[in-house]
Amino acid sequence: MENIFNYIDGQLVKPVSGNYLDNYNPAEGKVYSLIPDSDKKDVENAIDVAKRAFPDWSGLSITERGNILNKVADFIDRDHEKLALAESIDNGKPLKLAKSVDIPRASANMRFYATAIQHFASEAHIPDDQFINYTTRKPVGVAGCISPWNLPLYLFTWKIAPALAAGNTVVAKPSEITPMTAFLFSKLCIEAGMPKGVLNIIHGLGSKTGQAIIEHPDTPLISFTGGTETGKRIAATAAPMFKKLSLELGGKNPNIIFADCDFDQALSTSVMSSFANQGQICLCGSRIFVERTIYDRFVKEFVDKVENLTVGDPLEETTKMGAVVSEPHMEKVLSYIDLAKKEGGKVEIGGNQIKLEGRCAEGYFIAPTVITGLNHACRTNQEEIFGPVVTIMPFDSEEEVVSYANSTAYGLAATIWTENLKKAHRVADKVKSGIIWVNCWLVRDLRTPFGGMKQSGVGREGGWEALRFFTEPKNICINTK
Structure with missing residues (x-):
């Protein structure tokens, strides 16, 4: 000791x-x-x-x-x-x-x-x-x-x-x-x-x-x-x-995915931005908004990728997700998953504590969790969870998704996926976040200002x-x- x-x-x-x-x-x-x-x-x-x-x-x-x-x-x-x-x-x-x-x-x-x-x-x-x-x-x-x-x-x-x-x-x-x-x-x-x-x-x-x-x-x-x-x-x-x-x-960061995005890049990076460090990064995208024309495809392929994330012993080379930081934090995250269900959400994958074998049998592991069917204004989509939990919601227009993105008390970071440069500038200008990534995530130049708006x-x-x-x-x- x-x-x-x-x-x-x-x-x-x-x-x-x-x-x-x-x-x-x-x-x-x-x-x-x-x-x-x-x-x-x-x-x-x-x-x-x-x-x-x-x-x-x-x-x-x-x-x-x-x-x-x-x-x-x-x-x-x-x-x-x-x-x-x-x-x-x-x-x-x-x-x-x-x-x-x-x-x-x-x-x-x-x-x-x-x-x-x-x-x-x-x-x-x-x-x-x-x-x-x-x-x-x-x-x-x-x-x-x-x-x-x-x-x-x-x-x-x-x-x-x-x-x-x-x-x-x-x-x-x-x-x-x-x-x-x-x-x-x-x-x-x-x-x-x-x-x-x-x-x-x-x-x-x-x-x-x-x-x-x-x-x-x-x-x-x-x-x-x-x-x-x-x-x-x-x-x-x-x-x-x-x-x-x-x-x-804190943050409750929106990840906005337009139909004209590079789909494969948006998909793979969104999985990473959702679950890196067990979702315990203030910059993780915990609210994913997907244009309706590609929504069903995105949800299916996103869940398929999440299914392949290995949750396990942090010391193993193959592990993609380790333990959350403490037992009280694990209980907090699990309580939000229960709340999401009560609010009408559908757990597409995950939603539970994971019990491993061997030395990690008593560890604090949570399955990466994807939830659909929630309204943008519900508590699950308004309050910071800070764990391996994301929600996915459809949208139909720029104006609609910008209003969803700006609906929380937070304004730390946002991610926008589109191949339309004019749209990227337009939406980035309207989203109230201190950091906006377009077609990327967690790119940090140490010379640039870091911080958020609102709370x-x-x-x-x-x-x-x-x-x-x-x-x-x-x-x-x-x-x-």
Whole structure:
């Protein structure tokens, strides 16, 4: 039984209380490690050392800070296999997915911001021959970064890399459900020579450690990825304190498939965008709208493809879908399938928990589930399920499908399938989502802004947007005469 430790002031330390939480392997349904049950005192200790470290860290040149981030990335690449295995065990996702997506992206996040900060420029304005205006951007202080459980190291580094590159120090809280790779990451930071106090990682419950980070007066920046309801509570605490907030929240993403699409490409990519990572990606397309003339064909062939998805041991090479992240989450997803049936939905395939044999006999596995026959306005189609469940509905016109797509409280991402370029531009312009993919899905250029509209979030991450968030602009006006 491995103990996870907090990372404070450059050292691995036990929680002040001495208390620990169970950490489950979701594929086995068993406790395999212990997490610090940290509290306000641990957070205060971390913020204190982060404040002390801020002047020296922000005083380093951007090249010096970038060199350290790149060194951490080197160690991520070196330990690729170890980190991928840890991510698979901790999260339940297929090892193959962790190897190909999660860990490479964590390294890429560190490298991108290590160099992006060197190209981050401010503005200068010379309106006449007397006054020169220029803008500087300076790091703010201690950033509080709270990351989710679905893409643990991937999204953890997505927050801390720009914060550190910009010159802030960080107190970060990974999800208590998937803490292992953040713990391993802290060891890499020590090995890479990260200065003491610059990055501090506190493990524990959101209600105790997360809330303590948010409400502390010395964390002027809060970056959070997670559920919309949690985001509302964070905003309620942080907004009256006038903190800068970046909230990347929930989604109920539409996948719009027109009859003039490349059918085979739309079909295969839609299966992937529905069930990748067991549907536990905020960008998954959980509502599929298909033009009526191809609806019956699409449903049949979609179900045929889903039938061939292998749900199994995440460590097996042939596994396409692993376990969902926890038993409570499994019960939540199954409850929505029951709700869909009560709302008149027809389960075309799946709809049940899967019991495997061997070491995964007690794991949290759900069959990929496809539901038809539901109205676009029902709860199943309005509320975020965040699991391997999709609905498929027909539509007859652009206006109709746009109204369906925009009918939820969310607006994170959308996918549009059509070979008609004018239609693609027209529909993309009308759909209220922060990210629109046309004839593709999950293509991520790290230079582009990431984030949603409506209840899918506040602000944007990625590229210059993240560096702007983690700095404060200051205009300086010089009278030259």
